[in-house]
Amino acid sequence: MSRYTDKPAEQSGPQSESRRDFFKKGSLLSAIAFSPGAVLRAAENKWDEKIADEWEKIPVSLTVNGAPYQVKVEARTTLLDLLREQLGLTGSKKGCDRGQCGACTVHVDGVRVNSCLSLAVTNDGKKVTTIEGLADGENLHPMQEAFIRHDGFQCGYCTSGQIMSAVALLKEGRTASPEQISEFMSGNICRCGAYSNIVKAIQDVKNQLS
């Protein structure tokens, strides 16, 4: 079965089934070994806490592009991996996976972030928008149109991140000059060097709106 599925990973085949059994046993042991006190106290006090022993999956509810999702993730799963591997939203790209390239840029509660450095569990209850959520049906977002019109990409790998940053940039009001656009787009690296056309695309959309 493809790993690009909206089903939780444990439903995806006999191999991972046995793996899960192993982890279940492992996590029971580690719960005893590591912190029975904290687990018990959390239960006693009914704190709003989420406790995950090693390898155990944590339920997370979040809205992605307007649709509600209830998923289970390992604590170490990043938002980027949740989007790509579990929800099948592969528009957000994994470039450096270290917050240095911006290919993974998405909006969380309306603010642009690097989804590769954000743990999925910390996004419980949040509203996420990815590149797949920008278009209105068959109608592209004005920024998507402008990137095409101005040839704002070559290989395209950084493009979804560039567009997500550019849409946020307009909202932030950092489009006063080409220099300001460049400065506040600096978290998105383009290996092909499409920068000048990206700036033109952003200026175009800004002028359309004003």
Added chain:
Amino acid sequence: MKPFQYMRPTDTPAAIRVKGKEAGAYFLAGGTNLVDLMKMGVVAPEKLVDINRLPLRGIEVVGGGLRIGALATNSEVADHPYVLEHYPLLSMAINAGASPQLRNMATTGGNLLQRTRCSYFFDPTMPCNKRVPGSGCGAIDGINRMHAIFGASEKCIAVNPSDMSVALRALDAVVRVSGPAGERSIAMEDFHRLPGEQPELDNTLQKGELITAVELPAPVFTKNVHYLKIRDRTSYAFALVSVAAALDLDGSRGIRGVRLAMGGVAHKPWRLGAAEEFLKGKTVTEDNFRQAAQIAMQGAKGYSYNQFKLRMAPNAILQALKTAAAIV
């Protein structure tokens, strides 16, 4: 990334209590440094205590000064109208750091706690006294272009990469912390430390302590300020050297007050006290600024690949002061 336990307490005492139970527990805020370190295998927490839901995000004017909640993001602080008007140096410094996306995630407390580090710290195949105490320093005889020129030791020559902290150091900020033994205040001067014999310690927080806020004294340096950051590319890179310059001038260009601090040159934000002393009471002239820059360089020491900083640093101090004083 190694598996870990995840907990999300909703009040500060619970967060401190939960973390205090285990040596391998870390607080998680924006995650921009910690998650990266975990991915690289530099740190492997047994437990993450997610503090993002704690009520520590407010920015409020208190008693003439400003109290910035530890969870206020770097963007929220830099764009805050009161900060822009009364503490413009802080806004400039924050916006010189990282990228817009990272500033949207990174918090005030987390920025203070980002590791003082270098590329050897980030590479588990290399020796590093900060990552593995006693393993040696790969940088001291290695590629040390980015490294310290002030306050280093034989154990470690890494620099603190925070821009925000340089401005906070110049503005005499105070860090408020809460821990198992109660609350206390730490002056920025005392918050970060030099490597000495214990480079594994970046700061003076005690076990289990949590930063709750950063407090700024009443604003003085509202006009003649500048944050100059010299780096390998125009934006989104660590400083080779950076300078926070703040001047309080009287009507005849006399210097009533001055603050100078540098980034990219030491294990902690580096305050230029002797240069400040020299300038206080003098008037704004390029010559005075040049002399101050030379005074600031006393005790500087370069290594194989960062000798250029010994010239770049005084030039940057001079330029930052000139820009702050609006000398063309």
